[in-house]
Amino acid sequence: MARSPLTLAASVTSALPRVGVVGVGVLTEGISGRYDSAVAQLDDGRQVVVRVPADPSVDQELAAEVRALRALTPGVRGLLPFRAPELLGETGLGKSRAVVVDFLPGYRVDAAHLPPGRGAATSVGEALAALHALPLSIVRTEGLPVRTPQQVRDDVVRLLDRAEATRRVPEELLVRWHRAVAADTLWRFESAVVLGGAGAASFVFEDVDDAPTVTGVLEWHGLAVGDPATDLQWLASAPTAADDVYGAYAEHSNRAPDALVRERARLYAELEFAKWLVHGHDAGDADIVDDAIGLLTALAQGLQGDDLLTEGGLDVDDAIALLDRVPDAPAAAIDTSMQTDAYDPALLSLFLAAEYAEEPAKDETPPARTADHTDLFAQAESAEPTEVAEPPAPAAHAETPDPAPAPAFASDDVSTAPIDISAVIEESARESFSRDTAPDDDDQAAADRSAEAALRRWTGAGQ
Secondary structure, eight states: OOOOHHHHHHHHHHHSTTOOEEEEEEOOOOSTTSEEEEEEEETTSOEEEEEEESSGGGHHHHHHHHHHHHHOOHHHHTTOSSBOOOEEEEEEETTEEEEEEEOOOSBOOOGGGOOOSTTHHHHHHHHHHHHHTSOTHHHHHTTOOBOOHHHHHHHHHHHHHHHHHTTOSOHHHHHHHHHHHHOGGGGOOOOEEEOSSOOGGGEEEEEETTEEEEEEEOOOTTOEEEOGGGGTGGGGGOTTTHHHHHHHHHHHOOSOOOTTHHHHHHHHHHHHHHHHHHHHHHHTOHHHHHHHHHHHHHHHHHTTTOOSSOSSOOOHHHHHHHHHHSOOOOOOOOOOTTOGGGSOHHHHHHHHHHHHHHSOOOOSSOOOOOTTOHHHHHHHHHOOOOOOOOOOOOOOOOOOOOOOOOOOOOTTOOOOOOOOHHHHHHHHHHHHHHHHSOTTSOHHHHHHHHHHHHHHHHHTTTO
């Protein structure tokens, strides 16, 4: 039996000593009769809301609301562009608890009637972005639930297992949901402070500059650290305004971009039907089970040919939009001299090869000859040796047969195949001498002297 507003008003005087109630009225909150609520006018001019659980099963939810409101200290509230109810007092009412909070004036809009464009839709997106930007310590300090992405994913897996065990879920939905759970990219998100399931009824609007603006947020009992998408799943019921809500949310978010938040929100909205089925099955309520089966069947028919996740992932426009939302931040000063594991080894090897091939030699002194530096020896083949003083005539020696031509290779060749460097140098010396010497010199003797001088210079024999 619902409690009368007069009974609820009496609990206000018990929760708030030294105040008087001068008026009381019924408060309709659209919360499916889970609470008996009333709004009371105090003798000091304030309006307050008193709420008592209508069913003992709701006691824990109200207790969670009290803990959450206590976590919203004045400093935390100063970070939010809207108001949250302020806990004024609480008292016992029979076996239940009566909680008194201040009244937030304004009006609410059903999801299906939320208009698109600037105003209500964009204000909701801004409000959620501000909420999700709160420090995680607010929740942790109060001992409220903290869920990592993996824990959120595991919760979905357990729900699917329970729903599948009823053998009443259409096969196409199970396939769709299991595919989503298996997609690692879907669960790469940053946990945030969330309401844990906001709805259209959570937002209180007032007209500011002739535009509906969120001035208050209700229903804080689910305050936790978790998936931001849980506060966006209700947008499945606001098809005309959803795009503008998501756009404003992304624009005003200062967190890491979440490319698939909309897909997860959609998944959570669909899983509400599975939760309803599991609830009816566990409670043994045939009416709930039949209702859930009808909803699931209609959902399966409506989703034919509609994929929750696309194979191709993000397109170029999506990627650019994500980059635009990445906040600028100074790079941390860290030593990365030995942290080459952060690079692609194949890419790094190509970079080094290009460095060797394109950078000109800066040192006049040639390196020692090794079989692994054929790219340096390539310079010897094309370089013209500088003129040197003519050495004393060497002893006569047998004529050296022409060496085999050196194999051709590209300038960026990094193979380790050995080559006959002496033959390359001698041939280069001969060509240089034929261009620089007088026509009446003995060609063979001059070539021998130049080859010997060049060989000494490159091998260090003459130093």
